Amino acid sequence: MNSILEIKNATKKFGGLIANDNITFSVQEGEIVGLVGPNGAGKTTLFNSVSGAHSLTSGQVVFNGEDITKKKPYEICKLGVGRTFQIPQSLNEMSVFENVLVAALNRHGSISVAKEHTQKVIAMCGLASFIYMHAGNLNVMQKKRLEIARALATEPKLLLLDETMAGLSGVERKEAINLIQRIKISGITILMIEHVMEVVMNVSDRVVVLTSGRLLAEGTPEEVTQNQQVINAYLGGMTN
Ligand SMILES: Nc1ncnc2c1ncn2[C@@H]1O[C@H](COP(=O)(O)OP(=O)(O)OP(=O)(O)O)[C@@H](O)[C@H]1O
Numbered sequence: 001m002n003s004i005l006e007i008k009n010a011t012k013k014f015g016g017l018i019a020n021d022n023i024t025f026s027v028q029e030g031e032i033v034g035l036v037g038p039n040g041a042g043k044t045t046l047f048n049s050v051s052g053a054h055s056l057t058s059g060q061v062v063f064n065g066e067d068i069t070k071k072k073p074y075e076i077c078k079l080g081v082g083r084t085f086q087i088p089q090s091l092n093e094m095s096v097f098e099n100v101l102v103a104a105l106n107r108h109g110s111i112s113v114a115k116e117h118t119q120k121v122i123a124m125c126g127l128a129s130f131i132y133m134h135a136g137n138l139n140v141m142q143k144k145r146l147e148i149a150r151a152l153a154t155e156p157k158l159l160l161l162d163e164t165m166a167g168l169s170g171v172e173r174k175e176a177i178n179l180i181q182r183i184k185i186s187g188i189t190i191l192m193i194e195h196v197m198e199v200v201m202n203v204s205d206r207v208v209v210l211t212s213g214r215l216l217a218e219g220t221p222e223e224v225t226q227n228q229q230v231i232n233a234y235l236g237g238m239t240n
């Protein structure tokens with residue numbers, strides 16, 4: 001398998017705070033990798049570095065063999081990295097259709113092709129019944145799905161999901177897991193930040209654990225759940 005994403009010695013400082021401290025790991029094409037760790041571990045910071053929302057203090061991000069460390073978010077998106085936001089960033093005064101269309105237009109110059117693609121993505125994400133609703137009127141689950149739909153509409157090769165299961169009920173989680181598995185089957189590689197361990201353990205091929213900005217462990221779900229350091233630093237305090 002080829003590495004689609006290589007994070008090499010990634011360090012991000014905010015003033016005196018080291019949010020990411022010399023993190024190195026890679027994601028292979030076709031995998032689902034879970035990125036876990038306590039609140040403030042530096043997970044979202046790492047997504048921001050990969051997607052170009054901010055630049056690393058030091059280190060390197062390589063996507064599909066290309067150094068993207070210093071690239072802008074729109075360039076990284078064009079190369080094939082899609083992301084969702086932990087706090088949904090939907091355009092609330094616009095409809096679900098328009099929200100996804102804006103993302104699709106990033107990939108397709110033709111409006112008719114972009115519209116067709118938008119319809120497909122909305123259906124795949126289970127949002128067809130809400131297509132003309134203002135995004136601001138969606139509930140939490142629907143907003144999370146819209147985040148995924150907007151990212152998918154850019155036709156990523158690698159999708160970064162930031163806590164898309166938070167706040168969902170049991171049934172909603174099952175539907176969301178189903179969606180993630182369908183995304184994988186469609187050929188998209190996934191790096192997924194998630195606190196819901198039931199989800200991480202069921203869908204991840206591998207899991208990477210961060211604590212206090214550092215990489216604590218990586219391995220199969222079984223390996224990391226049995227790792228005593230991971231239990232002490234993270235899993236011991238989990239309620240689910
Ligand atoms: N733009 C910023 N400026 C200053 N500090 C920041 C900034 N972004 C994140 N931090 C800090 O960096 C650390 C890591 O934050 P981050 O959001 O990456 O954690 P996280 O692992 O995603 O946590 P959570 O599970 O709560 O979402 C925290 O101490 C946070 O306060």
Ligand SMILES: [Mg+2]
Nearest residue numbers: 043044045086
């Ligand atoms: Mg976060």
